[in-house]
């Protein structure tokens with residue numbers, strides 16, 4: 220089947236993992252991550268799910284239920300991290316920070332993906348990013364010539380001090396293809412958009428890439444693969460010179476350039492506010 224062949228090709232060409240690896244797959248409950256998990260399990264990989272419950276009313280309750288049922292039906296292992304339990308429920312964070320919540324939420328999720336993979340001995344962390352996500356993000360990064368992000372963007376990130384290896388085995392497949400896979404395989408997924416949905420800008424860039432694809436089929440994968448082979452090495456070389464030295468966070472060990480990492484600082488801010496509210 221086309222879907223399986225594209226995943227096999229991505230895994231093989233980028234040496235993402237082998238059948239000897241312990242894979243942790245981040246499951247949001249959406250079509251991409253569930254399709255990824257089902258396919259990896261089907262191909263005989265040792266894969267466990269990780270769901271981060273964001274604590275967003277209704278939306279997160281539904282997402283968690285879908286992921287739990289999916290793993291139960293498949294007889295697969297699942298780790299659930301509840302942000303509310305660590306005082307970082309997204310609605311609370313949103314009320315406390317001035318920055319756009321989606322980027323802060325993304326940071327918190329990546330922190331827990333990394334921490335869980337390292338703490339529990341997984342050799343690689345897989346996410347369900349698809350071709351539309353990757354080509355849209357590449358366009359955004361290139362429009363700003365953001366060399367740091369351009370040097371980091373790719374379907375694999377190797378393990379380094381404090382960071383687990385990360386892979387995106389669906390990078391050759393479009394959103395339409397992952398949705399079709401779920402439909403054909405009877406995978407029930409979460410269709411609701413996050414109430415704090417990403418800015419219109421990102422969707423607009425995805426649509427722009429889609430218009431290009433319709434006029435000239437193969438544009439999206441050509442743009443992305445061309446970047447990986449012809450441009451990314453140059454950005455990597457450039458950024459290696461500017462590479463900021465990261466040291467373990469003084470509180471949790473996560474690599475940071477700021478003594479205490481962003482998530483620990485956020486926890487402290489929220490704890491301070493809770494105390495203030497108690498006394499005022």
Ligand code: AMP
Pocket residue numbers: 244245246247251252269270271272273328345346347348352
């Ligand atoms: P997104 O940034 O929402 O498009 O998600 C990209 C990928 O990150 C998904 O395909 C999942 O693998 C992972 N992901 C997003 N949200 C969560 C979550 N709440 N829990 C676990 N994994 C997630």
Ligand code: FES
Pocket residue numbers: 273309320321324325413414415416417
């Ligand atoms: Fe994180 Fe919407 S703010 S998923």
Ligand code: ZN
Pocket residue numbers: 468469470471472473479480481482483484
């Ligand atoms: Zn920390």
